[in-house]
Amino acid sequence: MNLTYTGLELRRVARDLVSMFFIAVLPAFFYVIFGASMSYGSEPVGNGNAALYVMIAMAAYGAVTATTGVGGMAAVERMQGWGRQLGLTPMSDGQYVVIKGVVALVISAVPITLIYILGFFTGAEGSGAAWFLSAVVVVAGAAVFSLYGLLAGLLFRTEAAVGAASGSLVVLAFLGNIFFPLSGTMLTIATFTPLYGYVALARYPLTGGEVVSTTGEAAAVQPLWMPAVNLVVWGIVFALLCTWLVRRGRGRQ
Known part of the structure; x- marks a missing residue:
């Protein structure tokens, strides 16, 4: 891996x-x-409290915003000629x-x-396993959404499209049970949306699968396989669409 180029990329994004x-x-x-x-x-949720429940979701939302943006810009850069410039260097596609x-x-x-860090100092509480495992899932699961950004870049080929993809995460976050607990029909719809499985998996070490409700209904327990299947299926969908778009682009050249 080219550490110099990596450093330049990090500084460019950070600026x-x-x-x-x-x-x-x-x-x-x-x-x-x-x-x-x-x-x-401070209300109890699983083995912690509601503050930790919200904290995990907001960390996940920030992480997918980051990976969507980076993935999308990678596609746009390649199609706007940056790939040809890199072709003059020893860097391979794999390294890129x-x-x-x-x-x-x-x-x-x-x-x-x-x-x-904010959560630690502002009253978010939970078991050590809930803190650690949720962070691991947030980091690992966010990688799936780099494919979402890549898909937007390949499909529309503009920086504006990548910005729109990142902006659309707000809508997906509402539909995905991130900003506030959904119930009834809206919760049923949420289980099929891209962000639902990712955030539900991240919250699982805290909730044990218990579905938080604000309506006073008895809490349901969701098996681990449901959010896992959601995340895997959407990851496959994004990957297949990206592959198809890359092959279609090559066919036109």
């Missing part, structure tokens, strides 16, 4: 203050507003992919670290 605001500052703000500052933050993956991982760690 984009608007993107870093939406990646790190906004999710942290959401956590403070919807988690730490609310009276229900690895570098972009490392950049996405490092950038996604920024909101996760910030929000977990």
Whole structure:
């Protein structure tokens, strides 16, 4: 891996203050507003409290915003001629992919670290396993959404499209049971949306699969395989669509 190019890429992304605001500052703000500052933050949820429940979701939201942006820009750069420039260097396509993956991982760690630190100092409580395992799932699962960003870049081939893909995560977050607990028909719909499985898996070490409800209904317990299948299926869908678009693009050349 080319450490010099990796460092340049990290500095380039970090200098984009608007993107870093939406990646790190906004999710942290959401956590403070919807988690730490609310009276229900101390209410018990699983082996912790509601503040930790919200904290995990906001960290996941920030992480996928980061990986979607990096994945999308990688596609746009290649199609706008940057790939030909890199072809003049010793860097291979494989190295380019690895570098972009490392950049996405490092950038996604920024909101996760910030929000977990905020949670620690603002009353988020849970078992050690819930803190550690949720962070692992948030980091690992966010990689799937680099494919979502890549798909947007391949499909529309503009930086605006990548921004739109990142912006669409807000809608997917509402539909995915991230910003507030859904119930009834809306919860049923949520289980089929891309972000639901990812965040439900991240929360699983805290909730043990218990579905949080604000309607006073008896809490249902969701088996682990349901969010896992959701995440895997959407990952496959994104990967297949990206592969098809790459092959179609080559066929036109």
